[in-house]
Every structure is written in C-alpha cells, then in structure tokens.
Amino acid sequence: MTYGPARALPGDQIRITTNPDTEPFWQAAKEGRLTACQCGECGHFRMPPTAICPECGSRAKNWPTLPGTATIFSFAICNKNPKNGEDYVYVPVVVDLDGAPGTRLNANVSGCDAEDVHIGMKVSVDWTPIQDGWVLPNFKA
C-alpha cells in the first residue's frame, strides 16, 4: 500500500505526566539529551524508569547520555489521528536504543514515506515539543 510521508503526531495535542522515578528522563529530554535509566549498582538498563533495579534490587540510578541513535524493532502504520479521528498518516515505532542494551522506546518516525519504514532501519532522535513545556523523543529516518 502507498501511504506517503510519515509524520509525527502533533506535539500540541500530546501530554505526559512524570513521577520522581521517571522525571530525570524527561528533564534530560528538555535539554536535548537522550538517556535511559541505568542501575547505579549493577549497570543494568531499564525503561520506563522504575524505583528499583529488577536485576539486583538497588535504588541507585545513573542517567548516562546515549548516542541518540536507535534501530526499529517493530512498527505499525496508522492513518487516523487518535485525538480527533482526522486522516493523518503516522508510524508508531518500537525502537532498540543504542548504548542502553535491552531498552526500548515507543515513538513516531518521520523523514521518509510510511511504506518505506522497515524493521532493522537505523534512526536518530528528533525532539518534538509537547504540552506544558516538555519535549518528546521521536525519531527521523
């Protein structure tokens, strides 16, 4: 099928909330820095950030700066804006984050036609301003 350009969902329609476990990720995003939650004890990465390392039980956390690149693990192609039902082609992707083994993000990809997105495709982070002054990591081809 032919869909045409993949576009990220409009940032002005997107809201997030945070808690003390997740907020460092979003604060880093505001600074244009992609990070992931890493155990300060055993080095295991986990996302979304949680209070305790599932591997060793430690509460210590690091927030290293990642390269900002990723590989598409899977995706869907959608053609309706979920907020208002209007025709809108977007591609939700699940990506493996470089530099943080075992972690993923769910995001949108743009910069290519939707039908050209494929598993294994290399993408790089692309920041989308959203409501309340937060910034969302999306990806571009």
Next chain:
Amino acid sequence: MAWVNQDKCAIVGVGATDYYVRGKSWPRTINDMAAEAIMNACADAGISHKQIDGFSYYSTAGAGYLDKFDTASLMETLGMPHISWSATLTSGGGGCPGAIGLATAGLMNEDCTYTVTLMALQQLPQHRLGVVFGAAAPNPENSFLQPSGLVGPGHLMSVLARRHMHLYGTTQDAFGEVVMATRANTHNRPKAVRKEPLTKEQYDASVMLADPLRRLDFCLETDGAVAVITTTMDRAKDCRHKPAVVHAAAHGGQREWGRAFAWMGMPDPHFASSGHKFTADRVWAQSGLTAKDMDVALIYDHFSPMVLMQLEDYGFCEKGEGNDYVLSGKLRYDPATGKGVNGGVPVNTHGGNLNEAYIIGMTHIVEGVEQVRGTAINQVKDAEFALVSGGPASLPVSSLILRKD
C-alpha cells in the same frame, strides 16, 4: 504432576443475554443484563439464583474496564441471602477462564457452594474498549506509550504481528484464514453478530486500521452479558445437565512477556508471541495432556494474529509454524464429519470474538461447556476435552481444560 483439584469441580450452568452491536443495549442497564445472565445460568443449572454464595470475577471485576461489578449490589439485586466468597483475578480479559480456577479454589476451600463468574459489557460512546487506552489520562507509565499513538489494543497487537511476520515469514493471508475459518461457524448461530460467509476478496478489501491489521482482524464491539455457575462434582450430579468437568486451570505468565499492553519491552521470541507459553505449560503439566489431545480449542480472539500465536504457544504447531498450520485449514470445523480438517483441532466452533460476539472471553467458556456436554450447535463428534484460553493481554492470562463427564 496432576493437579490436586483435577476433576473435582464442574461448570453446571451457562446463561447469556442477547448480543447487541456496541451501544445498542441501552436503555437496558448493565445490572439488568448481568442479572438476566445470572438467572439464565441458574435456570440452566437447575438451581435458584438465591443458592449462589460466591462470586469469582476477572478483569478486576471491571465491566468493560470502566464500570465495576459490585458484589453487594448484585447480591441485593438478586436477593442472595449471604455470600461467603468474592474474589477477582487482577488485570484484564486474559483472566476469564482463570476465574473458573478461582471458583475452584473457593469451592475446594469449602468457602462456598455455587459460584458465578460474570461479564456484562455495555459500550456506550464514553465506554468504548477500543479507545480506552487512548482516552485514559496521562500517567507516568503510559507517558512512555500513549504519545506514540499506540492507543488501542489493535495498535499494540499490530506491532506484535509485524514482528512475527518479520521473524517467521508469517503472512496476512494467515490472519485472513483465521477470520474466515471461524466466520464459517456462525451462519447457523441465531445470536451471532456476523453470520454471512466471508470470502478472501472481502477480507482483502477490509479497511486497514493498523497496518498490518484490517478491520476484520479486529474483534466485534458488543454489548451483553454472560454468566456461568461452578460447583463441586457431588453437587453437580444433581444439576440439570451433564457437568463440564474442570480438568485443569491455570493463570499467570512469565516476566519476559513484560507489561505487554502497557509497554513494548518484551525480548524476542516473547515479543512475537501470545504470552501464553507459561500457562500453556502449566495446564499441560496439570492434565498430563497435550494440544493434540484436545477435541476442540476455544482460543481468545480479540485480534486474528493472536490466535495464530496462541496455537504456537500451546503447541498445536511449532513456534514460527503458525502461518503454515493455519493456511493448511487446520482451524476449520467440518460439519459433515463433526471433526477437524487435515488433522487439525477445530478452533472457535462458535465463531469467537471475531464473529459471534465479544463479551471479553465468556462466550468461549460457554462453547467449551456445550461441547463437552454434547449440546453445541456445531458439535465436535465425541468431544471429550476442550481447551479455553484468555488473553493475550497484560498478565495474568489464563487457560482452562474442560472434560466430558
């Protein structure tokens, strides 16, 4: 090792309301439909609804995730003199057959004598299941999922299906065959919502909602209620019908399936799976049986690819071979012989969530009961064992084997 509660309890009554297209049940209230289903199930069992003294729910006692079942209100509505068991499986529709295992726990503990497992669903515009995740207020966890626009269960399952296609060469044709094979079982079912035979051309023309999934790969949106009554085998002997014996029941799941509906962190090969391997292995261990021993399989089918992945997780075929298994026609029920096709085990002889009605898994239990009673509309010849599954969804998911008495 055989399950300690094997063959000690049975489902003795099933009851339902009519099935309505989403939103069409109004002005009936959800408690009206719930009560009708319970009273019909009791009549089927040959007991009074005032004899019920236990509730075994699933989906956190949620009706469509937004309304809640309240034991006290149902007691008052039905005039039940007392209850001595009220319990619910956590998480969502994946717990449906597991709720029968929960009933067994209450019965074997001598806490109660007749339990009811219930789902009533009314999808008014503000209560649509298909948009419930997207409409949810942002919270710290879903803030890592919702902004991607993966807002409905179908979106989430489409991503899993895509990975399965990538790893194993699975085709959309196989998803279509799941829909067509189970649709073929509804033409003679009076209450089924989708009864017309479905051609491949019609399937291929179905609108793409979340590529690679088409509208017809999505289950129906239905209103209605279904209830079933479970009791001990000694009490079951006095009921109207032959008992549908609870041979094995398991709920749970393993960590690699992760948060599933709430996050996409599952590693391969669990990502491209139904997350059922753990409970599948448990029911087979409890029962000493395998997939090949089943006479009929009632497989939770909110989305067609998840049927294919469950067939793999339960061992009807090897992992990665679901595509060929499905396309060889092995899901089909042959009315001429009352058996499967090409050595397969018939799947969803009632049409399932995709074609008959979607009451969050309860119709699969009803069909399993009728098959081992020998009274099903599309009766499998000499059916002795029926598998019922609940999920894929957030954990726990669950599995049940019913046995002919």
